[in-house]
Amino acid sequence: MTSSVTPSHPADLSHNKLLPSDRAFHDWYRFVLSYPPHLVRHYIDQFGLEKGATLLDPFCGTGTTIVEAKKNGLASVGVEAIPMSHFACSTKVQWQVDLDQLNLAKDQVLAQVSQREAAAVLTFTPEQTAIVLKNSISAVPLHKCLVLQEAIAAVTTPSVRSILQLALAYVAVHGASNLKFGPEVGIRRRKRDDAPVIEQWQVKVEQMAADLAAYQDLATVPARCHHGDARSLRSLLAPNSIDAIITSPPYPNEKDYTRTTRLESVLLGFLKDKADLRRCKQSLIRSNSRDVTKPNYGAGPGNRRPALGSQ
Numbered sequence: 001m002t003s004s005v006t007p008s009h010p011a012d013l014s015h016n017k018l019l020p021s022d023r024a025f026h027d028w029y030r031f032v033l034s035y036p037p038h039l040v041r042h043y044i045d046q047f048g049l050e051k052g053a054t055l056l057d058p059f060c061g062t063g064t065t066i067v068e069a070k071k072n073g074l075a076s077v078g079v080e081a082i083p084m085s086h087f088a089c090s091t092k093v094q095w096q097v098d099l100d101q102l103n104l105a106k107d108q109v110l111a112q113v114s115q116r117e118a119a120a121v122l123t124f125t126p127e128q129t130a131i132v133l134k135n136s137i138s139a140v141p142l143h144k145c146l147v148l149q150e151a152i153a154a155v156t157t158p159s160v161r162s163i164l165q166l167a168l169a170y171v172a173v174h175g176a177s178n179l180k181f182g183p184e185v186g187i188r189r190r191k192r193d194d195a196p197v198i199e200q201w202q203v204k205v206e207q208m209a210a211d212l213a214a215y216q217d218l219a220t221v222p223a224r225c226h227h228g229d230a231r232s233l234r235s236l237l238a239p240n241s242i243d244a245i246i247t248s249p250p251y252p253n254e255k256d257y258t259r260t261t262r263l264e265s266v267l268l269g270f271l272k273d274k275a276d277l278r279r280c281k282q283s284l285i286r287s288n289s290r291d292v293t294k295p296n297y298g299a300g301p302g303n304r305r306p307a308l309g310s311q
């Protein structure tokens, strides 16, 4: 995290733990390495930011800064290059949702799913399979996720559909898949051959609806997440429109941010094949040193020449 304020007890790592007050909206879907929301609250307080101020996170990921700003009544702007993370952040700050419509859509999806679950087995295409981590998800949970995905895709109201999709992304990773995070993503030794995907999805949607209901008085606080490149902020922001920045940029830590979000990116259709994945990697600021010695490394804008062989 970049700031001009030093936490009061830098040696005390307990402030990195999530608190119960950090849960609402953040746990809809979050990046495993993101800093805890209460740290954003701490800096909002330290910076003396009040209503009317606008907070920026140019590397907003799944939106810890943006969501926490909104929960505290502050306007915010985020920029994120990975489509899945941008989608998660945007959905987490879209609070003007018709809750009756959300409930109705959830019931319609459940009705559709119960009809289609026993039909022909759905699976990823060979192109999709080629870009997810091997053994990311077993056949039966994948079928259930894809049946849900098909039914959700038929929901016509975008704000409602996004919430249902984000709930699916969360459940696919944390309830259905064989993925583990430690914090790097890997494959669990004990695979999940089956999982109550539909039931977990329903619980998740209901919890999201409860968060939206609880925070309706803050629903109109402006929060915007741009899908773009933090190196082009001038084209995204009006001059003098930002009062403070709280961010965690991509560090040179050998981390491949597309790898952490791969399964749900494929499931929701953000990445269809290797070409999509390559384009996505090329849009990022490098956080790994792979291939830096190759002769044509450095060609094109910035230092972008990530390899594909990191799945």
Ligand SMILES: C[S@@+](CC[C@H](N)C(=O)[O-])C[C@H]1O[C@@H](n2cnc3c(N)ncnc32)[C@H](O)[C@@H]1O
Pocket: 030, 031, 033, 034, 035, 058, 059, 060, 061, 062, 063, 064, 065, 079, 080, 081, 082, 085, 228, 229, 230, 231, 247, 248, 249, 250, 251, 257, 283, 284, 285, 286
């Ligand atoms: C350390 S993570 C930030 C996580 C974030 N705090 C959260 O709450 O999820 C850094 C983020 O920078 C994003 N990123 C990398 N290159 C970028 C670029 N050129 N423009 C915008 N975002 C970029 C990565 O995709 C990643 O989500």
